[in-house]
Amino acid sequence: MIVAVDGPTASGKGTIAKALAAHYGLPHLDTGLLYRAVGRQVVLDGGNPDDPDDAAKACAFPESLLEDPILRSEETGGLASRVSVHPRVRAALLERQRAFAAQPGGAVLDGRDIGTVIAPDAEVKLFVIASVEARAQRRYLEMRKRGEDTTLAAIEADLAARDERDRNRAQAPLKPAEDAILIDTSDLDREQAIAFAISETDRKIASA
Numbered sequence: 051m052i053v054a055v056d057g058p059t060a061s062g063k064g065t066i067a068k069a070l071a072a073h074y075g076l077p078h079l080d081t082g083l084l085y086r087a088v089g090r091q092v093v094l095d096g097g098n099p100d101d102p103d104d105a106a107k108a109c110a111f112p113e114s115l116l117e118d119p120i121l122r123s124e125e126t127g128g129l130a131s132r133v134s135v136h137p138r139v140r141a142a143l144l145e146r147q148r149a150f151a152a153q154p155g156g157a158v159l160d161g162r163d164i165g166t167v168i169a170p171d172a173e174v175k176l177f178v179i180a181s182v183e184a185r186a187q188r189r190y191l192e193m194r195k196r197g198e199d200t201t202l203a204a205i206e207a208d209l210a211a212r213d214e215r216d217r218n219r220a221q222a223p224l225k226p227a228e229d230a231i232l233i234d235t236s237d238l239d240r241e242q243a244i245a246f247a248i249s250e251t252d253r254k255i256a257s258a
């Protein structure tokens with residue numbers, strides 16, 4: 051079974067995808083991490099994330115980079131969003147994601163275009179959303195916990211800019227697949243969101 055979990059930054063899609071993978075005993079791929087590695091590699095190379103050649107070159111990042119905690123930072127998230135607009139970057143990362151999805155037994159992948167481009171035949175497609183306010187509040191608490199200095203207003207502005215870029219890029223923009231199940235986590239806590247995602251997934255499998 052392939053489970054596609056898409057949605058904007060800080061919607062809760064990563065938490066839901068991890069929990070579904072554990073629940074159904076499936077391997078999980080956080081595809082955003084691949085784009086984050088490309089964004090980080092551009093900086094390490096002294097390049098410009100908005101330049102298609104620099105971004106394409108950075109797709110040859112070393113595997114060890116995926117373990118670097120700096121990939122989880124807000125700054126790297128912004129770089130990832132910028133390199134992800136380049137068609138050559140998307141093409142370079144496509145096969146790796148498709149191969150992960152195609153492994154025997156299936157997989158859970160989370161990202162922006164899993165249900166639409168990477169695994170359009172996925173048995174279950176979830177599209178996770180939440181209001182900008184709810185997402186900014188979550189990010190704010192996470193960052194404060196890590197001791198990072200920030201304000202709610204700065205996070206809201208950053209999220210809005212990333213949403214805008216991810217939704218309006220020409221190739222593989224962030225949007226729900228026609229057959230995706232919408233999950234709004236604005237008023238749900240972590241456990242409620244996970245329980246709801248599992249019940250929706252069970253329902254979808256039972257109706258197939």
Ligand code: DC
Pocket residue numbers: 059060081082083085086127130131134160161162163164212216
């Ligand atoms: O999910 P995330 O915040 O780690 O993703 C970072 C950026 O990577 C996101 O703003 C857009 C890009 N991305 C993408 O274009 N396609 C994906 N499948 C996953 C991420």
